[in-house]
Amino acid sequence: MTGRAIFRIVVKAAALFAALNLLFVLLNPLEALGRLSLYNAVLPGRWRLPYGENSAESYNLSLHNIPAMFASHVVAQPKPDDEYRLLLIGDSGTWGWLMENDQTLAAQINAAGDTVDGRRLVAYNLAYPIMALSKDLLLLDEAMSYQPDLILWLVTLESFPRQQQVFPPLVQNNAERMRRLAERYDLNLDPNDPRFVTPSLLERTIVGQRRALADWLRLQVYGFSWAFTGIDQAIPDDYTLRASDFEEDLSWDSFDEPAPFTADDLAFDVLAAGMARAGGVPVIVVNEPIFISRGRNSDLRYNAFYPRWAYDAYRELLDAQARANGWHYLDLWDAIPPDEFTDTPVHLTPEGVLMLSEHLVSAIEQN
Amino acid sequence: MDEKEVREKLRSYITRELIRDESYRLTDDEGIVTGGLMDSFSLAEFAVYVESEFGVYIPDSDLTVARMNTLDQMVARVMQDMK
Amino acid sequence: MNLAAILVFAAAACLYGALLPARFRGWALFAGSVIAVYVLQPALPIRYSAYALPTAMLLLIVASWWLTRDSNAHAGATTSQPLNDDVVGAQHAAPLQSPNDERYSPSPRLREGSGVRGIPRDDLVTLMALVALMVGVSFLRFIDVDFRLVASTPPEPLAVVLALLVIGAAGVGLRLALRRVSQRRALTGMILLIAAAFVVFKAEPLATALSRALRFQTGQDTTLASIADLGWVGFSYVAFRLIHTLRDRQTGILPALSLREYVTYVIFFPSFTAGPIDRAERFVEDYRALPGLRGLDAERFAGGAARILIGLFKKFVIADTLALGLALNVINAGQVESPLGMWLLLYGYALRLYFDFGGYTDIAIGIGILYGVTLPENFSRPYLRTTITSFWQSWHITLSSWARFYVFSPLSRALLTRKPKPSALVIVLLAQVTTMVVIGLWHGVALNFLLWGLWHGVGLFVHKQWSDRTRKWYRGLNDQPARKRLWVGFSWFVTFHYVVLGWVWFALPDVSQSLRVFGVLFGGG
Structure with missing residues (x-):
């Protein structure tokens, strides 16, 4: 081989590489690729959306490709005629932090074996471990193409602060989807918030998107370990119990002390957008149970998350919003005894989840 | 001892002791190991025989399939060190 | 070697080919390899050990070179002499040695002018360069941590100089004290010393004890002592290369090597961390030809680059993807309950291991090609072999060749010439099992590697018994192609699964866990 021949090969290879990258920028095929999945075909679908940091132990990972996340989930299977499909939207408590898949809220609702209108009630866990209504809306938006009959949307005050709405990496890295929703539902959300990730031309090439591509591949590969072991979370043997004693601290979010609190301070517009997005599909908004402490300074605070004043004001506001907009609303804030909470004020023990599921199943029956 | 004598001694030793089939007609250039007639482990036995018979020490690093696969190669290696 | 190191090595190869005067190429590989010994050594918790271990390795190499020197060489002889007529060591002479050995002539070496006390000036210059590099590396402690090149802070240069002086003096003292010991005995002593160091560093309890002692010396927490403290990168390969030269010197087949040739051979940076285990006489052929190499040879660069790319793909795409969750490991071995899942993980492990190691080898060979050194192949489609014997001629070839030679x-020869001669069965069993156990323990002095070695030793033994008895019948199959194909397919299936099941021992340090895996594989739970 001569130097000239090698030079030609190098030039051709470089040109081909550049062309492929350009094509990738133009087609932006990541989401289409995401719909391609080994799950529900050669691998069983996941019971909850992929999320996890310690991949080597959890056989799970956090990625930003929403179609890929849904394609890996059992919800992507065809819906049988005799199924009444219930989708659960919420935070880590509903996703099942520190819980096996058969202990989560969705699993315990399914274990009840209820029927609705003669159809089997089948719940799908579409919760995702971070607290923000925007993230809920993003997932609910995608979930609507999976033929829900009913949606349970579990919320808590921590999901409501305005600043929180562009905090989740899932939201930041799905800027286009979030901006579209913001525009469509006229959300009070700055589309130019610098936290949104807007890739440059170079970052949209194959090279720039190598991480996203690798994540898609890793999601498929971890599926084998998930299939063989049923593990999708590295549950520690031990955890620190949620605090019961508190400092004399009344601050919440950006409020250093109790202050008059209006609906404008919280992202009710995002909640309303979700209700609108669901359209004809009924949604039950659930104010999820919180840990109510009886420790030091518990006259000031319910728990580590919430001072009493802020949480009480939130409940009043949510109740008023639900009435004004005609939403189905279920306030279960004090429905679970304090002993059934684990590491945070919203994470329940399996027994706690069972109690919650009983409340919810009876609410569904009444609906 | 001339090359011819060495060749015939080796041929008869290999067919008798290593291939263990005296009726086998071993040619000069067929692959003895690669042809499945004997295995590479027999090369150690071969080396011991060569040393006792011809007084030629073949170093261990020469006892490889690549270097000792045919009768021709073996004869050449022995002749190299024959006085 | 990580991606960054591979890129640096490849980029440096371009400068080496394009700009470096041809006569300095050997020097460049020598200096580059010495520096690489320090750079490739990962950080270790015990203070200064990430500097001390590479330095100790280099000193060990110099000592080995000293012992393998041909003391007659400066008197005009150009070939090394076998060591069977030494005054003191006569009774230790190899019983199989014949006086004809010297005719197995290594490549002659020109000796240009003597330096001090019979040490050629060239070797003295190399020695001084080596010391300068060792001390030079310690100056990296004054460089900001982001640009330091080495993973841990080296000790004070002054301390290094003092330590080297003390070690040098001790070396000279030792040489004087042992001057009546024959070279043959000294070589044996060195081989035993290296083997002992290998065992100490690779056996968990011994390494932990050594780590505890070192931590006590440095005033660090002795309760944290573990084998991980003594991650001496490259030592396994270096040890086997050294033993090869020491042993070959004893049998008189080692070519005369300059210190620079010897050091570069032992620590040549592409093959330093993960092989292959080259042979000195083959390496120096390339090394001595370096000045005649075309600087920017397009074909060489294309060949090397292609090999590196293939290796990168095998290692970083195939092997690393399999490692994500498709390969057996300590964690999932305890979690998987279904035989199907366990089999898939085991096949995945077999492929991961091959692509990981094979990929590394491709990268090493590719980088070697860029610099003008053609390292030996290490793999030759091992999983397509139809007998366990041919598997071992195609898997980690340079290690199994080493074990065959040494x-x-x-x-086998010693047993075959023993009086009375043991039965052929005993000889073959002993030789094969010992060989495979050595190969097993080379990976780590632990029970699981011992069992893996036994597994293969017994496999090879059984296969030899079988093929000895069926050879004639098997040759008869040549006339029946259909039956032969069927038989070859069956042989492949048995061989592949024997190897794959053997990996269970290899993959899992805990033997009870391996037994559990076998239970799941065969449906016992």
Whole structure:
């Protein structure tokens, strides 16, 4: 081989590489690729959306490709005629932090074996471990193409602060989807918030998107370990119990002390957008149970998350919003005894989840 | 001892002791190991025989399939060190 | 080697080919390899050990070179002499040695002018350069941590100089004290010393004890002592290369090597961390030809680059993807309950291991090609082999060849010439099992590697018994192609699964866990 021949090969290879990258920028095929999945075909679908940091132990990972996340989930299977499909939207408590898949809220609702209108009630866990209504809306938006009959949307005050709405990496890295929703539902959300990730031309090439591509591949590969072991979370043997004693601290979010609190301070517009997005599909908004402490300074605070004043004001506001907009609303804030909470004020023990599921199943029956 | 004598001694030793089939007609250039007639482990036995018979020490690093696969190669290696 | 190191090595190859005067190429590989020994050494918790271990390795190499020197060489002889007529060591002479050995002539070496006390000036210059590099590396402690090149802070240069002086003086003292010991005995002593160091560093309890002692010396927490403290990168390969030269010197087949040739051979940076285990006489052929190399040879660069790319793909795409969750490991071995899942993980492990190691080898060979050194192949489609014997001629070839040259052949010969001669069955069993156990323990002095070695030793033994008895019948199959194909397919299936099941021992340090895996694989739970 001569130097000239090698030079030609190098030039051709470089040109081909550049062309492929350009094509990738133009087609932006990541989401289409995401719909391609080994799950529900050669691998069983996941019971909850992929999320996890310690991949080597959890056989799970956090990625930003929403179609890929849904394609890996059992919800992507065809819906049988005799199924009444219930989708659960919420935070880590509903996703099942520190819980096996058969202990989560969705699993315990399914274990009840209820029927609705003669159809089997089948719940799908579409919760995702971070607290923000925007993230809920993003997932609910995608979930609507999976033929829900009913949606349970579990919320808590921590999901409501305005600043929180562009905090989740899932939201930041799905800027286009979030901006579209913001525009469509006229959300009070700055589309130019610098936290949104807007890739440059170079970052949209194959090279720039190598991480996203690798994540898609890793999601498929971890599926084998998930299939063989049923593990999708590295549950520690031990955890620190949620605090019961508190400092004399009344601050919440950006409020250093109790202050008059209006609906404008919280992202009710995002909640309303979700209700609108669901359209004809009924949604039950659930104010999820919180840990109510009886420790030091518990006259000031319910728990580590919430001072009493802020949480009480939130409940009043949510109740008023639900009435004004005609939403189905279920306030279960004090429905679970304090002993059934684990590491945070919203994470329940399996027994706690069972109690919650009983409340919810009876609410569904009444609906 | 001339090359011819060495060749015939080796041929008869290999067919008798290593291939263990005296009726086998071993040619000069067929692959003895690669042809499945004997295995590479027999090369150690071969080396011991060569040393006792011809007084030629073949170093261990020469006892490889690549270097000792045919009768021709073996004869050449022995002749190299024959006085 | 990580991606960054591979890129640096490849980029440096371009400068080496394009700009470096041809006569300095050997020097460049020498200096580059010495520096790489320090750079490739990962950080270790015990203070200064990430500097001390590479330095100790280099000193060990110099000592080995000293012992393998041909003391007659400066008197005009150009070939090394076998060591069977030494005054003191006569009774230790190899019983199989014949006086004809010297005719197995290594490549002659020109000696240009003597330096001090019979040490050629060239070797003295190399020695000084080596010391300068060792001390030079310690100056990296004054460089900001982001640009330091080495993973841990080196000790004070002054301390290094003092330590080297003390070690040098001790070396000279030792040489004087042992001057009546024959070279043959000294070589044996060195081989035993290296083997002992290998065992100490690779056996968990011994390494932990050593780590505890070192931590006590440095005033660090002795309760944290573990084998991980003594991650001496490259030592396994270096040890086997050294033993090869020491043993070959004893049998008189080692070519005369300059210090620079010797050091560069032992620590040549592409093959420093993960092989292959080249042979000195083959390496120096390339090394001595370096000045005649075309600087920017397009073909060489294309060949090397292609090999590196293939290796990168095998290692970083195939192997690393399999490692994500498709390969057996300590964690999932305890979690998987279904036989199907366990089999898939085991196949995945077999492929991961091959692509990981094979990929590394491709990268090493590719980088070697860029610099003008053609390292030996290490793999030759091992999983397509139809007998366990041919598997071992195609898997980690340079290690199994080493074991054949330095364990199997000498042991077989010794047993074959023993009076009374043991039965053929005993000889083959002993030789094969010992060889494979050595290969097993080379990976780590632990029970699981011992069992893996036994597994293969027994496999090879059984296969030899079988093929000895069926050879004629098997040759008869040549006339029946259909039956032969069927038989070859069956042989492949058995061989592949024997190897794959053997990996269970290899993959899992805990033997009870391996037994559990076998239970799941065969449906016992």
